[in-house]
Structure formats: C-alpha cells, structure tokens
Amino acid sequence: MNAIPDRSPAIVGVVSYRQTVDSVGYETVRIRYLEALRSTARVLPLVIPGGLEEESLQACFSVLNGVLLTGAESNISPSLYGGPEACPETLDLDRDRTSIAAIKIALSSGIPLLGICRGLQELNVALGGTLSSDLSEGEGRITHVEDLTLPRDLQYARSHAVLAEGHGYIAQCIRRSQKKPVLVNTLHRQGIARLADGLEVNARCVDGVIEAVSVKDAATFAAAVQWHPEWFHAEDPLSVEIFRAFGEACRSHMIATKSQP
Numbered sequence: 001m002n003a004i005p006d007r008s009p010a011i012v013g014v015v016s017y018r019q020t021v022d023s024v025g026y027e028t029v030r031i032r033y034l035e036a037l038r039s040t041a042r043v044l045p046l047v048i049p050g051g052l053e054e055e056s057l058q059a060c061f062s063v064l065n066g067v068l069l070t071g072a073e074s075n076i077s078p079s080l081y082g083g084p085e086a087c088p089e090t091l092d093l094d095r096d097r098t099s100i101a102a103i104k105i106a107l108s109s110g111i112p113l114l115g116i117c118r119g120l121q122e123l124n125v126a127l128g129g130t131l132s133s134d135l136s137e138g139e140g141r142i143t144h145v146e147d148l149t150l151p152r153d154l155q156y157a158r159s160h161a162v163l164a165e166g167h168g169y170i171a172q173c174i175r176r177s178q179k180k181p182v183l184v185n186t187l188h189r190q191g192i193a194r195l196a197d198g199l200e201v202n203a204r205c206v207d208g209v210i211e212a213v214s215v216k217d218a219a220t221f222a223a224a225v226q227w228h229p230e231w232f233h234a235e236d237p238l239s240v241e242i243f244r245a246f247g248e249a250c251r252s253h254m255i256a257t258k259s260q261p
C-alpha cells in the first residue's frame with residue numbers, strides 16, 4: 001500500500017477555452033473558478049487545454065481526482081446534438097472535443113465531475129441530450145441572458161429563484177443551504193431542451209428551465225448547474241455547499257485510489 005501524505009491535495013482538471021485577443025490565441029480559465037477550487041473546495045486545479053488528443057487526455061486523468069467544466073461564452077457545436085447550423089465564430093470545437101471526452105472518461109472511471117453553465121450543457125450533450133439555441137424563444141420565459149451594458153458585478157448578481165427537485169447532489173446542496181427563496185445569477189442564452197436519459201433534474205427556474213442536473217446512479221458526485229456559484233464561492237451558502245461537496249468527493253476519490261494496492 002502507498003502511504004498518503006496528510007496534506008497532499010486532491011487534483012482537479014479544469015478544461016480551458018479558446019480566446020483570441022489582438023489576433024493572438026489563448027487557452028483561458030477565469031481566475032474565479034480557480035479560486036473557488038483552491039479556497040472553497042480545497043483542491044489543486046490543473047488546467048487542461050482544449051483540443052488535447054485522447055491519449056494525452058487519458059494521461060492527465062491518471063493524476064486527476066476530479067474535473068470542473070467551466071462556463072465559456074462560446075456555444076457547443078449544434079452538430080453534436082442535431083441542432084441548426086451556427087456561425088463558426090460562436091463555436092469552440094477544441095473545447096467541445098476535450099470536455100466531452102473528459103466527461104466520458106470521468107463517468108466511466110468514477111471521477112467526480114462538476115459542470116457550470118456551458119459545463120451543464122456539455123454534460124447533457126455528452127449523454128445524448130439536446131439544447132435550445134435561444135431560451136428566450138420559449139413561451140413564458142424570463143430573461144436568462146446577462147445585460148452586457150451593466151458593470152460585471154451586476155451582470156453576475158442574483159436574479160431569479162430556483163426550486164429544488166428530486167434527491168440528486170445539487171438538490172441536496174440547495175436543501176442544506178436553507179435559504180428561501182434560493183436566488184441564483186444567470187448568464188446564458190442556451191439551455192437544456194431534451195434532457196439526456198442518464199440525467200435527472202435537481203433544480204428548475206420558476207419558468208421551467210432546467211437549472212441543475214445530476215447523473216443518475218453515478219458512483220460519485222457528478223452534477224452540473226446552469227448558474228455561476230464560483231462568483232460568490234466564499235460567502236453564498238449554496239455556492240459554499242456545492243464547492244465543499246465537490247471537494248469532499250474529490251478527496252474521497254484520492255484516498256480510495258491512493259490506498260489501492
């Protein structure tokens with residue numbers, strides 16, 4: 001048996017996304033996600049660049065105890081779920097490829113997974129679900145997109161209620177946070193249209209939009225939210241619950257795998 005140093009942190013892979021600034025390409029992760037992992041989940045983030053080939057991604061997974069799929073402004077390619085064609089500038093095919101492969105590896109090997117915003121949409125698509133390319137087209141919908149004319153902290157301000165549903169990981173976090181109503185922020189145009197068979201709803205917006213899901217019968221924490229808990233990861237009770245529960249699952253995975261003969 002290998003000895004585990006007491007203080008060795010669980011390692012969480014964070015899939016980055018493509019950005020072009022002044023004609024130069026970058027693979028980006030917003031610092032807020034990394035801070036939420038380090039200080040609230042108490043794990044060590046390791047950035048995984050989009051576009052990795054399968055073999056390299058598998059090599060990353062040999063050291064990972066969890067995966068975080070962040071939000072990103074780009075949209076998932078509709079070709080992955082049979083949606084209408086989209087303008088190529090709105091897509092990030094490398095991120096799609098890496099995230100979807102990472103989800104499949106994580107779920108098949110019992111590695112904890114947390115998806116946020118685009119990450120929730122990726123989880124649904126990876127398991128065979130579909131997306132609405134513009135939620136505002138649905139009847140009775142409230143606004144889910146951010147107002148880009150506002151300062152950034154107001155764009156991320158809490159704006160609508162969510163209602164817990166079922167018994168999945170995020171539904172449990174919502175009930176433990178004991179806040180009523182539970183208000184979340186909202187910065188997305190797209191969302192789940194047809195839920196993948198392998199997922200269950202954990203929370204909905206008052207207008208019916210699916211706001212949180214978890215993987216049915218998963219061996220460990222495998223869940224996603226459409227809102228942005230990383231923005232208030234240190235002080236909002238629900239955000240703290242989500243990142244702590246994810247961090248605990250990653251540490252349990254590390255202990256279980258390191259103590260294997």
Ligand SMILES: N[C@@H](CCC(=O)NCCCC(=O)O)C(=O)O
Binds near residue numbers: 071191228
């Ligand atoms: N393009 C998709 C996904 C939106 C999303 O993930 N936004 C996050 C913005 C950046 C961040 O805070 O991480 C949609 O419009 O639904």
